[in-house]
Amino acid sequence: MALEFFPHPAYDPDERLRHIESFLSLFSGRLATIATSDQSNLDTAPGGIATGLPAPPPFGGGGSGFVNGDVTGPDTNTTVSRLQGQTLTIGTPTTGDLIEWDGSAFVNTATLHGTLTLDDAVNLVVGTATGTQIGTGATQKLAFFGATPIVRPGATTDLRQALINLGLYTTGGASPLDLNGGTLTANQLTTPLFVINATGEVDASGSAGAVGDVLTSNGAGAAATWQAGGGGSLTGAVILAPAALDRNLIQPTNDAYHAAVIKAHSPTQTADWQQWRESDDSVAMAVGPQSGYNFSAPETAFTSLRAGIFDPPVTSNANQALYARMSQSAPGGSWICAFETSDAFGNLIAGVGLDLFTAGPDFYQPDSVSVSRIVADLAPAFVDNTSAVWRGQISIRARDFGGIRTGVTIEGTGTAPAIGFLGASAVVRPSSTTDLRQALIDLGLYTTGGASPLNLNSGTLTAGQITTGASFTVKSTGEIDANGSAGSSGNYLQSTGVGTSAAWAPFPATLSGDVILAPASSVRNVITPTGDFIPLRITGSVGQVNSLLIVEDSTQTAGLEVFSDGSAQLKLKNAVTAFPGAVWTLAHNSTGTPAANFGTIFEMAAGSSTAPTQSQLKMITVWVDATHASRKARTQFYAFDTTAREALRLEASGSAAMLGVLGAAAIARPSSYTLAGTATRTLPTVAGIDNLQPGSVYARQVDLAALEGVVRQLIVDLASTSGFGFLAAS
Numbered sequence: 001m002a003l004e005f006f007p008h009p010a011y012d013p014d015e016r017l018r019h020i021e022s023f024l025s026l027f028s029g030r031l032a033t034i035a036t037s038d039q040s041n042l043d044t045a046p047g048g049i050a051t052g053l054p055a056p057p058p059f060g061g062g063g064s065g066f067v068n069g070d071v072t073g074p075d076t077n078t079t080v081s082r083l084q085g086q087t088l089t090i091g092t093p094t095t096g097d098l099i100e101w102d103g104s105a106f107v108n109t110a111t112l113h114g115t116l117t118l119d120d121a122v123n124l125v126v127g128t129a130t131g132t133q134i135g136t137g138a139t140q141k142l143a144f145f146g147a148t149p150i151v152r153p154g155a156t157t158d159l160r161q162a163l164i165n166l167g168l169y170t171t172g173g174a175s176p177l178d179l180n181g182g183t184l185t186a187n188q189l190t191t192p193l194f195v196i197n198a199t200g201e202v203d204a205s206g207s208a209g210a211v212g213d214v215l216t217s218n219g220a221g222a223a224a225t226w227q228a229g230g231g232g233s234l235t236g237a238v239i240l241a242p243a244a245l246d247r248n249l250i251q252p253t254n255d256a257y258h259a260a261v262i263k264a265h266s267p268t269q270t271a272d273w274q275q276w277r278e279s280d281d282s283v284a285m286a287v288g289p290q291s292g293y294n295f296s297a298p299e300t301a302f303t304s305l306r307a308g309i310f311d312p313p314v315t316s317n318a319n320q321a322l323y324a325r326m327s328q329s330a331p332g333g334s335w336i337c338a339f340e341t342s343d344a345f346g347n348l349i350a351g352v353g354l355d356l357f358t359a360g361p362d363f364y365q366p367d368s369v370s371v372s373r374i375v376a377d378l379a380p381a382f383v384d385n386t387s388a389v390w391r392g393q394i395s396i397r398a399r400d401f402g403g404i405r406t407g408v409t410i411e412g413t414g415t416a417p418a419i420g421f422l423g424a425s426a427v428v429r430p431s432s433t434t435d436l437r438q439a440l441i442d443l444g445l446y447t448t449g450g451a452s453p454l455n456l457n458s459g460t461l462t463a464g465q466i467t468t469g470a471s472f473t474v475k476s477t478g479e480i481d482a483n484g485s486a487g488s489s490g491n492y493l494q495s496t497g498v499g500t501s502a503a504w505a506p507f508p509a510t511l512s513g514d515v516i517l518a519p520a521s522s523v524r525n526v527i528t529p530t531g532d533f534i535p536l537r538i539t540g541s542v543g544q545v546n547s548l549l550i551v552e553d554s555t556q557t558a559g560l561e562v563f564s565d566g567s568a569q570l571k572l573k574n575a576v577t578a579f580p581g582a583v584w585t586l587a588h589n590s591t592g593t594p595a596a597n598f599g600t601i602f603e604m605a606a607g608s609s610t611a612p613t614q615s616q617l618k619m620i621t622v623w624v625d626a627t628h629a630s631r632k633a634r635t636q637f638y639a640f641d642t643t644a645r646e647a648l649r650l651e652a653s654g655s656a657a658m659l660g661v662l663g664a665a666a667i668a669r670p671s672s673y674t675l676a677g678t679a680t681r682t683l684p685t686v687a688g689i690d691n692l693q694p695g696s697v698y699a700r701q702v703d704l705a706a707l708e709g710v711v712r713q714l715i716v717d718l719a720s721t722s723g724f725g726f727l728a729a730s
Contacts, residue, residue, distance in 0.1 A: 070082040087104070090108045100114070138152045139152075144166055145167040145168070147166060147167025150166065262274055334357070335362070336355070336356055338353035340352075347366075349365070349366075350365045355377070359380070361378050362374045362377040373399070376396070376397060378394060378397075379394065391412045392411065392412055393409060394409075406423045409423075409425070410426060416428045419443065420443065421444035421445050423444060424442070425444075437452050540564050548564055549562040550562075552571075553573070557573050558571050558573035570583055586600050586602055587600065594623065595626045596624060596625060597622045599620060599621040599622035599633070600621050601618060601620050602620075602621075603617065604616050604618075614640075617639060617640065618638040618644060620638070622634050624651065624652075632651070634649065635650040636649050646662070647661070648660070648661060649661070649663075649664070650666065653668060
């Protein structure tokens with residue numbers, strides 16, 4: 001309820017408030033929204049006071065009085081603090097607030113806490129600009145006609161059930177739906193029996209039909225009936241008028257069901273099974289019996305499975321999944337057929353067409369101005385079409401504005417495949433002994449002519465042999481150049497350091513720097529001549545002072561050293577401290593079985609006045625008995641003049657050493673001498689001889705006889721016949 005108060009010009013503001021208080025006292029427990037208007041909207045009754053308002057109580061007009069009750073304060077600044085004697089507690093109001101009794105006071109609030117009851121004939125009027133929401137969120141609960149409030153029903157809730165849950169529809173019973181001529185659009189319409197009358201009569205005659213039956217219309221005014229699948233007939237044309245691009249789809253309801261089956265009338269059918277026609281009714285494409293081209297009439301043309309796979313049925317001659325044929329004079333260009341993809345606006349994205357003459361695919365796409373261009377193709381052909389030895393070929397070709405570019409050609413040779421790249425003729429795979437560069441040229445992967453570089457990008461080149469021209473260059477850390485020459489026979493390649501070219505040098509020549517041989521095993525660094533050659537020769541330079549050869553240990557205290565004058569020193573070093581060591585051993589071994597007189601010769605020589613290397617001393621060692629268990633050796637020393645002269649002979653007897661001098665046979669040491677008297681080394685004094693007397697002295701005969709035995713035996717022992725050989729034979 002609204003109250004509008006129009007103040008009289010004669011009333012001051014205080015008088016207006018007193019009129020309001022008097023008016024509000026007429027109401028008990030009711031809310032009032034009071035709106036005032038300014039003087040410009042004043043519509044007064046005669047006398048300047050709104051019709052029906054009580055006269056204001058008399059005030060002096062001077063503003064000096066006080067008021068009490070629901071309105072308090074001086075008459076110049078009054079406050080409405082109560083309604084009907086009840087406290088009025090109002091905070092800062094916001095747009096849309098109401099004044100509500102909360103049980104102890106009147107308060108302003110945006111939420112209505114009590115039940116709002118509208119009397120009969122009272123309407124709820126909403127605005128016409130923005131409108132009014134009942135429930136501002138999907139999770140707020142709402143209900144009608146005493147139903148339990150619920151949140152907004154989900155998108156998959158049955159519409160009838162949603163209305164029932166909201167209280168807008170009564171549960172129970174079969175619910176009709178009258179669209180008053182409107183269109184019902186649904187993914188599926190399910191009824192036990194269905195009736196669709198008017199212009200398109202559908203009745204089904206109270207039956208759901210049998211599996212595979214077809215619902216056949218019998219014309220307007222007659223009920224459609226179910227006919228057994230394949231047993232009935234559909235007369236007239238069936239026209240499908242799609243309302244959008246994706247209409248008139250055939251989609252089975254089960255993975256095990258065929259989407260569509262087109263079946264011939266009989267094994268002898270000659271008409272097409274299916275045709276695609278132009279608007280003028282000319283045939284653009286047809287599928288029908290395979291006859292007249294390597295196939296018999298009863299064979300199925302193709303079975304189309306999902307995902308675009310063509311699967312031929314298992315019959316005696318079903319070796320094509322899809323067969324399409326176009327005569328060379330047929331319209332439509334040079335393709336048997338084409339497959340294309342396009343965007344949502346029908347613009348070409350890409351396509352492939354099968355060439356009319358070769359059946360090879362041409363791949364095409366639109367260029368920058370939407371002109372279709374063949375960008376690549378596969379070109380099959382015969383290399384030789386002779387029936388007995390026919391050979392096929394296929395080329396992969398790219399195209400550009402200038403023509404056709406053959407990239408790869410593959411063909412059969414009768415025994416093996418052949419391939420060629422970049423326009424080259426196809427060849428079989430190169431053999432393992434074909435030059436790699438020539439193999440690449442033959443395959444078309446390398447251009448003939450010119451010197452071909454090879455850069456391994458720091459990789460390793462492994463080869464059994466590297467052959468270059470007259471000069472070769474291997475630079476960087478190991479400089480090799482050879483100065484453009486192949487060298488002469490027997491030359492060696494000598495490096496002169498980093499940054500300079502190596503050159504061929506003849507033997508003998510000078511090797512500068514150390515030559516270090518680091519064997520990787522016990523049999524490395526072996527010098528083996530390729531013929532009857534000297535394996536190793538060390539020759540000193542003119543005026544050589546340093547040694548010619550040194551073979552020594554790391555401490556340089558053991559080994560062999562050959563000095564520049566030809567002398568040598570052999571040094572032995574070991575841990576023995578009280579026993580001699582074998583510094584030098586000369587040995588002679590035989591590939592046969594050694595016997596007596598098998599041995600070793602050691603000879604020393606020197607140059608004479610006219611000839612070098614003349615023998616001076618020879619030492620010969622031989623076996624007297626070569627049998628290992630009873631072996632006995634002999635050593636003979638020879639001195640030389642113009643021939644050898646045996647000077648000394650040493651021999652072992654098996655139990656003792658033996659000695660021979662000046663060519664005499666070696667004998668063992670003699671037994672003790674047998675003396676006539678007592679053995680003595682003092683010559684006896686001869687009686688009767690005065691050694692101081694002048695003249696000849698004569699010894700006595702008896703004294704000389706005492707020395708005879710000793711002298712005789714000594715001569716025998718020293719003689720060459722049976723003694724040591726110090727004396728001539730006697």
